[in-house]
Amino acid sequence: METIRAEQVVKIFGATRALNGVTLAIAPGELFFLLGASGCGKSTLLRCIAGLETPNEGRILFGDRDVTQLAPHKREAAMVFQSYALWPHLTVAKNISFGLEERKVPKNEIKRRVAEALEMVKLGGYGERSIDAMSGGQQQRVALARALVVRPKCLLLDEPLSNLDAQLRVEMRREIRRIVKEFGLTAVYVTHDQQEALAMADRMAILAGGVIEQVGRPEDVYRNPRSTYVAGFIGETNLFEGTIEQGYDGFSAGVGDVSLPGRVTDPEWQPQPGTKVKISVRPEALRIAPRGEISGKVVEKVYLGQCIQYWLETSFARLQMIELNPQVIHAVGDMVRLTVAREDVVILAI
Numbered sequence: 231m232e233t234i235r236a237e238q239v240v241k242i243f244g245a246t247r248a249l250n251g252v253t254l255a256i257a258p259g260e261l262f263f264l265l266g267a268s269g270c271g272k273s274t275l276l277r278c279i280a281g282l283e284t285p286n287e288g289r290i291l292f293g294d295r296d297v298t299q300l301a302p303h304k305r306e307a308a309m310v311f312q313s314y315a316l317w318p319h320l321t322v323a324k325n326i327s328f329g330l331e332e333r334k335v336p337k338n339e340i341k342r343r344v345a346e347a348l349e350m351v352k353l354g355g356y357g358e359r360s361i362d363a364m365s366g367g368q369q370q371r372v373a374l375a376r377a378l379v380v381r382p383k384c385l386l387l388d389e390p391l392s393n394l395d396a397q398l399r400v401e402m403r404r405e406i407r408r409i410v411k412e413f414g415l416t417a418v419y420v421t422h423d424q425q426e427a428l429a430m431a432d433r434m435a436i437l438a439g440g441v442i443e444q445v446g447r448p449e450d451v452y453r454n455p456r457s458t459y460v461a462g463f464i465g466e467t468n469l470f471e472g473t474i475e476q477g478y479d480g481f482s483a484g485v486g487d488v489s490l491p492g493r494v495t496d497p498e499w500q501p502q503p504g505t506k507v508k509i510s511v512r513p514e515a516l517r518i519a520p521r522g523e524i525s526g527k528v529v530e531k532v533y534l535g536q537c538i539q540y541w542l543e544t545s546f547a548r549l550q551m552i553e554l555n556p557q558v559i560h561a562v563g564d565m566v567r568l569t570v571a572r573e574d575v576v577i578l579a580i
Contacts, residue, residue: 232258232292232293232306232383232384232416233255233256233257233258233291233292233293233416234255234256234262234279234290234291234292234384234416234418235254235255235256235289235290235291236252236253236254236275236278236279236288236289236290236291237253237288237289237290237291238251238252238253238287238288238289239251239252239253239275239278239285239287239288239289239290240252240285240286240287240288241271241274241275241278241283241285241286241440242286247440248271248274248440249271249274249275249278249285249440250271250439250440250441251287251288251441252271252275252288252437252440252441252442253442254275254435254442254445256416256418256433257416257433258416259411259414259415259416260416260417260432260433261407261410261411261417261419261430261431261432262416262417262418262419262431262432262433262434262435263418263419263420263421263426263427263430263431263433263434263435264276264418264419264420264421264434264435264437265420265421265422265424265427265434265435265436265437265463265464266422266436266437266438266463267422267438267463268422270437270438270439270440271437271439271440271441272420272422272437273388273389273420275437276386276388276418276420277388278290279307279384279386279418280302280305280307280309280386281297281300281301281302281304281305281307282302282309284298284299285298292305292306292307292383292384303332305384306382306383306384307382307383307384307385307386308329308376308377308378308380308382308384308385308386309377309386309387309388310373310374310377310385310386310387310388310390311373311388311390312388312389312390312392312393313393314369314370314372314373314393315373316361316369316372316373316376317361318360318361318362320361321357321358321359321360321361322348322353322356322357322358322359322360322361322364322372323344323348323357323358325361325372325376326344326347326348326357326372326375326376326379327340327344327379328376329376329379329380330343330344330379330380333380343379343381344357344375344379345357346379347375347376347378347379348375350374350375350378350409350413351371351372351374351375351378351405351409352371352405353368353371353372353375356368366393366394366395366398367394367398367401367402370390370391370393370394370398370402371402371405373390374390374405374406374409378409378413382415383415383416384415384416384417384418385410385415385416385417385418386417386418387406387417387418387419387420388420389420389421389422390402390406390419391403391421391423391426392421392423399426403426403429403430406419406430407430419431424463424464424465427448427464428448428452428464428465431447431448432447433445433446433447433448434446434447434448434451436451436459436460436463436464438459438463443456443457443459443460444456444457444460451464452464452465454495454576455495455510455576455578456495456496456578457496457578457579458508458510458578458579458580461508461510461576461578462510465512466512466513466550467510467511467512467513468510468511468512468513468516468547468549468550469508469509469510470485470508470509470546470547470549471485471506471507471508471509471580472484472485472490472506472507472508472509472546472577473485473504473505473506473507474501474502474503474504474505474507474577475489475503476503479491480492480493480572481493481494481501481577483507483509483575483577485509485546485547486544486545486546486547487545487546488523488524488544488545488546489523490509490523490570490575491572491575492509492572492575492576492577493572493573493575493576493577494576494577494578495576495577495578496578496579499579501577501579506580507577507578507579507580508577508578508579508580509575509576509577509578510575510576510578511549511570511574511575511576512574513539513549513550513551513552514551514552514554515570515571515574516549516551516552516568516569516570517553517568517569517570518551518553518560518566518567518568519567519568519569520567521567521569522566522567522568522569523567523568523569524544524549524567524568524569524570525544525545525565525566525567525568526542526543526544526549526565526566526567526568527542527543527544527563527564527565527566528540528541528542528560528561528562528563528564528565528566529541529542529543529548529562530562531559531560531561531562533559536554536555537552537553537554537555537556538552538553538556538559539551539552540552540553540560542566542568544568549568551568
C-alpha cells in the first residue's frame with residue numbers, strides 16, 4: 231500500500247489547460263474515484279499518475295518518492311484500460327504473463343504467478359483459452375489479472391466497466407472492490423458513472439474544467455454538495471432559485487410564496503439576507519403530507535413497483551419526487567401538498 235499525491239499539477243495541451251493546479255492526496259489502501267463529465271481532466275490526471283503524461287507544472291509522489299519524471303514501468307503501478315488492451319492472438323496466460331516476461335522473471339515463477347493471478351480474478355484453469363473465446367466480463371477479469379500479476383502497489387483503472395452490460399457492471403463492481411481490499415492495493419478509478427462511484431468508492435474527487443470541485447466520502451458528497459455543479463452531477467436533484475431571508479434559527483430561503491428552512495454546506499460561505507441562491511432538494515427527500523408547505527399539481531408519473539416517480543408543477547419550479555412503498559397512487563392532475571425537512575434543503579451559491 232502506498233500514498234499517492236498530486237501537488238499543484240498543471241497539464242496543458244495546446245491552448246487547453248486540462249489540469250489547472252490540482253492538489254490531491256490518496257491514502258494507502260484507499261479505493262479513490264476521479265469523477266466528472268467528459269473533458270473535466272479526470273483521465274489526464276490518471277495518466278499523469280501512471281506516467282503516461284508528464285505535468286507541465288507540479289509533482290506526482292508515491293509515498294515519499296517524486297515520480298513525476300519516472301517511466302511508467304518503474305512506478306510500481308499497473309493500469310487497466312477502458313478497451314482492456316488485450317492481444318487477441320495470444321492465450322489468456324500469455325496476455326497475463328507479458329509484463330513478467332518483459333521484467334525477465336524466471337519461467338517457473340511466471341507460471342506460478344499467472345496461476346495465482348487467475349485465481350485472484352476467479353478464472354482458475356482458463357489460462358490456455360483464446361481471448362476471442364472469452365466473454366466481455368471474462369476479458370475484463372483477464373485485464374485485471376494482467377495488472378495484478380506484476381504485484382503493483384497501486385492499481386489505476388480508466389473507465390474499466392464502460393463496455394460491459396448493466397448486470398456485468400454490477401458484478402464487476404463487487405469484484406474490483408474485493409480485489410483491491412483483499413490484496414491491500416491503493417487504487418485510483420476514473421469514471422463518469424455516478425452510481426458506480428457511489429457504490430464502490432471509499433472517497434471521490436469531483437472534477438470540472440481541470441480543477442477539483444469537492445473531495446469526500448460518497449455519502450458526504452451526495453448529502454453535502456458544496457456547489458451547484460456537484461449537486462447536479464452526483465445523483466438526481468431539484469435545483470431552483472431562492473432568496474435568503476432574515477432568519478433567527480439558521481438559514482431560510484424564500485421561493486415563490488414558500489419559505490424553506492435549509493442549511494449551507496460550504497463552511498467558507500455565509501449568505502446575507504437578500505442574497506440570490508440556488509437550492510438543492512433530492513427527489514427522495516420530498517414527502518406528500520396533508521399540511522405540507524408546498525402545493526403542487528401532478529403532471530407526470532412513472533410507476534416502478536417499489537416506488538413511484540412524480541413530477542409536480544409548483545408556484546416556483548417543476549419538482550421531481552420519489553415515493554417509496556406508496557400506499558396511495560396519485561393520478562396526473564391531482565393536487566397534493568409536499569413537505570421537506572430542513573436538513574434536506576441545501577443552500578448553494580449561484
